Amino acid sequence: MPHEAVSFLSLEMYKVSYARPSSASIRDANLYVSGLPKTMTQKELEQLFSQYGRIITSRILVDQVTGVSRGVGFIRFDKRIEAEEAIKGLNGQKPSGATEPITVKFANNPSQKSSQALLSQLYQSPNRRYPGPLHHQAQRFRLDNLLNMAYGVKRFSPITIDGMTSLVGMNIPGHTGTGWCIFVYNLSPDSDESVLWQLFGPFGAVNNVKVIRDFNTNKCKGFGFVTMTNYDEAAMAIASLNGYRLGDRVLQVSFKTNKAHKS
DNA sequence: TATAATT
Incomplete structure (x- = not known):
C-alpha cells in the first residue's frame, strides 16, 4: 500500500458496520x-x-x-x-x-412530529427577563412565609440549590435540576406555549414552558408546566396567577408535585 | 383529559 494511502487512513476514524436488514421483525x-x-x-x-x-x-x-x-x-x-x-x-x-x-x-x-410542535419550540429560545414586581422586600418576606406554610418549603438560596448535586432526587415541591417547576391547570384545548410565556414572563426568568398535548389530536390536555429560575419570582407568579381568569377559564397554578390531582 | 417529557 502506498505510504500516502496509509497516512490518510490513519488520520480518519470511521465506524463501519453492516446495515441491519430491513424487515417486519x-x-x-x-x-x-x-x-x-x-x-x-x-x-x-x-x-x-x-x-x-x-x-x-x-x-x-x-x-x-x-x-x-x-x-x-x-x-x-x-x-x-x-x-x-x-x-x-x-x-x-x-x-x-x-x-x-x-x-x-x-x-x-x-x-x-407535528408542525405545531416544531413551531412551538421557536418560543423556547428567548430567556427574556422582565422586571417583575418583586422589588419590595417586605412583600417578598410575607410571600415567602405564606408559601413556606402552604407548601412546607424552606426558602433555599439559588446558590445553595444549584451548588448541591446531592439534592437530586430530594422531594422539594417544584424544584428541578434547572429551576422551579410550576403546574398550570385549566388551559384551553387550543393553548400553545406562547400563552405560558406571556403569562409568566413578566414575573421573571422563565427557563422553559410546555403545553401537554394529546399525541393524536394535538389538543392541549388542559395543563402545562413552566420552569422558572428563581424561587421568589416563581412564588410571585403562582401567587398572582393562581385563580387568574384567562378567557372563560380560571387557572390553577402551583408548584408541581408528584401526586396526581392533589388540591 | 387534574402533575409531562418522544432520541
Whole structure:
C-alpha cells in the first residue's frame, strides 16, 4: 500500500458496520420509557431491559444544563417481539430500588412530529427577563412565609440549590435540576406555549414552558408546566396567577408535585 | 383529559 494511502487512513476514524436488514421483525422495536429514577444510569437501564432481548441502542434524556436525568429514555431492541415482551414485563413495574413504577410503550416516530410542535419550540429560545414586581422586600418576606406554610418549603438560596448535586432526587415541591417547576391547570384545548410565556414572563426568568398535548389530536390536555429560575419570582407568579381568569377559564397554578390531582 | 417529557 502506498505510504500516502496509509497516512490518510490513519488520520480518519470511521465506524463501519453492516446495515441491519430491513424487515417486519425489527420494525417498531423502539421503546419509550418514562418514570425512571433520576439516579438510573444508561447501563442500569440496559441491564433492566436486556433480559427481554438484544438491545441495539439505548438513551436517557438529560437536562441540557445540569446533565441530570429527566427520567425518560429509549430502548431499541433487535426484534419487535422482544420489545413487546419488555412492555409486558416492565410496564407499570418498579425497578428494584425505585419508588415509582415506570411506563414502557412504543416510541413515537420522530418524523411524525407535528408542525405545531416544531413551531412551538421557536418560543423556547428567548430567556427574556422582565422586571417583575418583586422589588419590595417586605412583600417578598410575607410571600415567602405564606408559601413556606402552604407548601412546607424552606426558602433555599439559588446558590445553595444549584451548588448541591446531592439534592437530586430530594422531594422539594417544584424544584428541578434547572429551576422551579410550576403546574398550570385549566388551559384551553387550543393553548400553545406562547400563552405560558406571556403569562409568566413578566414575573421573571422563565427557563422553559410546555403545553401537554394529546399525541393524536394535538389538543392541549388542559395543563402545562413552566420552569422558572428563581424561587421568589416563581412564588410571585403562582401567587398572582393562581385563580387568574384567562378567557372563560380560571387557572390553577402551583408548584408541581408528584401526586396526581392533589388540591 | 387534574402533575409531562418522544432520541
